[in-house]
Each structure stands twice: as structure tokens, then as C-alpha cells.
Amino acid sequence: MKAGLGELLRMCALVTGVVTAALLGFQLVHFGPLLRQTSAAEALACLGDGALLLAEVVLPLVACFGCALAFGRWRAEGALVATFALGRSPLVFTAPVLATGLACGLLAFVIAAEEAPAAARRLRERLVAAALVSPLRAGHSVPLAGSMAMAARLPMHELWAVWSLPAGAVFLRAGSVEALSLDAAVLRDVRLWGPDLHAQVGRAELKLEGTSLRSLGPLAAPNDLPSRLLSLSDLRQAFVFSRRWALPASAPLWAVLGAALGAALGVFPAIIAGALSAFGFYALLRSLELLMRAGRVSPEAAAVTPLVVLAVLTLAVLISCRPRWSRLPRSMTG
Numbered sequence: 001m002k003a004g005l006g007e008l009l010r011m012c013a014l015v016t017g018v019v020t021a022a023l024l025g026f027q028l029v030h031f032g033p034l035l036r037q038t039s040a041a042e043a044l045a046c047l048g049d050g051a052l053l054l055a056e057v058v059l060p061l062v063a064c065f066g067c068a069l070a071f072g073r074w075r076a077e078g079a080l081v082a083t084f085a086l087g088r089s090p091l092v093f094t095a096p097v098l099a100t101g102l103a104c105g106l107l108a109f110v111i112a113a114e115e116a117p118a119a120a121r122r123l124r125e126r127l128v129a130a131a132l133v134s135p136l137r138a139g140h141s142v143p144l145a146g147s148m149a150m151a152a153r154l155p156m157h158e159l160w161a162v163w164s165l166p167a168g169a170v171f172l173r174a175g176s177v178e179a180l181s182l183d184a185a186v187l188r189d190v191r192l193w194g195p196d197l198h199a200q201v202g203r204a205e206l207k208l209e210g211t212s213l214r215s216l217g218p219l220a221a222p223n224d225l226p227s228r229l230l231s232l233s234d235l236r237q238a239f240v241f242s243r244r245w246a247l248p249a250s251a252p253l254w255a256v257l258g259a260a261l262g263a264a265l266g267v268f269p270a271i272i273a274g275a276l277s278a279f280g281f282y283a284l285l286r287s288l289e290l291l292m293r294a295g296r297v298s299p300e301a302a303a304v305t306p307l308v309v310l311a312v313l314t315l316a317v318l319i320s321c322r323p324r325w326s327r328l329p330r331s332m333t334g
Contacts, residue, residue, distance in 0.1 A: 046126055049119035052111060056247050059108035061278055063101045064254035068270040071262030093259065101255030109248035113227040120224040178203070235299055239292055242303035243285075250281075250307050257314045264321045277313065281306050 071093075175189030190204040222230060222237040227244055230237040257277065261270035288302035297305075 042126055046123055049123040049126075052115050052119035053123070055111040056108050056116060056244065057282070059104040059111075060247055060251040060254045061274075063104040063251045064258035064274050064278065065271060067097055067100060067255045067258035068262040068274050069267060071259045072265070072267030072270050073262075075263055075266055097255050097259045098252055101252030104255070105248040105251030108251060109245060112244040112248065117224050117226045124224065174204075235292060235295075239289060239299035239302055242300050246303040246307050250310055253307070253310050253314050257310070257317060260314070260317045260321050264317075277310075281310055284309065 171193055173191045174187035176187070178186040178188050187204050188202065190201050192199045192201075222234070222240045225237070225240075227241055230241045232238045232241060258270065258274055261273050264270075265273065285303070285306045288297060288305055291297045292299050292302040
């Protein structure tokens with residue numbers, strides 16, 4: 001059993017790298033224009049936070065594809081046939097498979113509850129700063145007709161903004177940025193001057209309707225709130241709370257499903273079948289989330305229904321595999 005568990009964990013480590021790299025690639029396409037405005041160190045930090053955000057989705061799939069690869073390899077090498085020929089039950093593989101699934105699920109649950117929300121906040125702050133701040137040297141301003149240009153980087157000591165108006169240019173200088181959000185920047189020690197205008201205030205809020213920050217919506221509330229702060233009276237927060245335990249709870253089921261597919265079909269057919277199952281699972285989850293927002297289903301039902309469907313699918317695959325197992329040699333020992 002120890003050797004089997006070790007092989008499963010090696011396959012899971014391989015799958016973790018491949019799946020995470022693939023999903024990070026999609027993130028790069030999504031956030032690429034913003035990441036290009038950050039430094040190399042900030043971009044790497046963004047990718048690290050992105051990997052934490054993906055853990056809730058990736059780790060259950062790691063259990064599936066890791067077990068599918070391991071059992072598909074054992075099937076190709078004849079290890080499964082040899083196990084049956086020695087008179088050992090298929091249940092000998094149950095403990096390593098369940099241990100793999102439980103480990104992936106527990107890790108996903110811990111990350112989703114605290115680490116992923118913190119990563120969402122950090123990633124949003126970095127990308128908002130990249131969207132709002134140009135790569136020019138602090139203290140220099142660039143007038144753009146009909147728009148605003150900020151000429152500094154975070155962390156910053158000064159921020160300049162310039163509006164080009166028919167009556168002339170209007171300048172804004174802020175000593176520091178107190179807070180950034182998707183639709184506003186809170187500035188400190190603000191001076192504003194232009195034709196027939198001169199003002200100085202200690203604190204001002206600058207609306208950012210002209211910035212293209214809609215792509216950062218998934219990083220905002222409630223996804224940036226730790227589970228202990230989510231309110232079950234709010235529909236979206238209740239859904240996020242339920243999803244954060246339902247997805248990790250699916251990891252043992254994914255592990256059993258992947259093992260059954262790998263043993264019955266081999267590596268590549270099992271990977272294809274697992275990918276189709278994962279696509280259907282998350283498509284159903286997303287559809288139910290939209291129905292929940294429309295008030296058609298409860299948040300708990302939207303999060304748990306895909307888990308129930310996955311359990312039924314796993315049971316159906318196990319039952320369908322029984323004829324294949326019954327045709328394997330029983331025992332050569334007696």
C-alpha cells in the first residue's frame with residue numbers, strides 16, 4: 001500500500017504542475033495587459049497569488065487525474081492483473097486512493113478558507129495599481145485629451161493627474177494614495193489647480209469610471225472574504241461559503257472516479273473521460289450559480305447539487321467496471 005500511495009502522490013504532483021500551469025496560462029491571457037505594466041517581481045508575486053486562487057478548483061482535479069494516470073500505468077504494466085492473480089481484492093487500492101483524495105480535499109479546504117481570499121486581495125491591489133499607474137517617473141505628468149494619466153508607481157510619494165479641457169489643463173497632485181478599489185482612489189494631501197481654480201484638501205476620493213477594471217471583478221467581494229467573515233444571509237456570500245466546502249469534499253469522489261477510469265480504460269481514454277466529467281461538473285456549478293443569482297435555487301443547492309451528481313456518476317462507473325474486474329484472473333496461489 002505504501003508503494004501504491006507513493007506512486008499516486010508522484011502522479012498527483014505531476015498533474016498539479018501541469019494543470020496549474022495551464023490555468024495560469026489562461027490567467028495570463030486574461031490579466032496579461034495589466035501584468036505587463038508591473039515589474040518582474042510583482043508579476044511573479046501575482047502568479048503566486050493566482051496559483052493559490054486556483055487551488056480550490058485544481059486540487060480536486062489533481063486527485064482525479066493523478067489516480068487516473070497511476071491506475072492507467074498499472075493497467076498497462078500488468079500490475080492490476082498480477083494483483084488479482086495473487087488473490088488480492090480490488091479493495092487493496094481503496095486506502096491509497098481515498099488517502100490521496102482526502103489529502104487533496106483537506107488542502108483545498110484550508111487554502112480556500114483563508115489563503116485564497118488573502119491572495120485575491122493582494123492580486124487585486126497589484127492589478128488595480130498597474131491599471132491606474134503608468135510606468136513614468138514619479139512627479140511627472142502627461143496630459144491626455146479627455147482622459148486622465150497618473151504618473152507614478154506604487155508604493156509612491158506623489159501622484160499626478162492631468163485633464164485637458166477646452167479652457168486649459170487642470171492638474172491634480174496627491175501626496176499619497178490611501179486606498180485603491182475597482183471604482184475609486186482615495187488620495188491624501190491633494191492639490192488641484194487650473195484656469196480660475198485652486199484648491200487644497202487633506203483627503204479626496206477620485207472616481208475611476210474611465211478605467212477598464214471589470215476583468216478584476218472575480219477578485220472582489222465575496223471572493224476576497226475569508227470564510228469566517230461570510231454572511232449566510234447574503235445569497236452570493238452563502239454560495240461562496242457552501243462552494244468552499246463542497247469543492248474540497250468532491251476530491252475523494254474525483255480520486256475514486258479517476259482510479260476507476262484509469263483501471264478500466266487506460267491512461268489516455270481515462271484522461272479524456274475525466275476532462276469531460278470535469279467540464280460537465282464545473283459547467284453545472286456555474287449554471288446553478290447563475291440560477292441562484294436569479295433567485296431560482298438556494299445557494300446551498302447550487303453548490304451541493306454538482307457534488308451529488310458526481311457521486312452518482314462515480315457509483316455508476318464503479319458498477320460498470322465490475323464486469324471487467326470479474327473477467328480478470330482470480331488467483332494463482334491455490
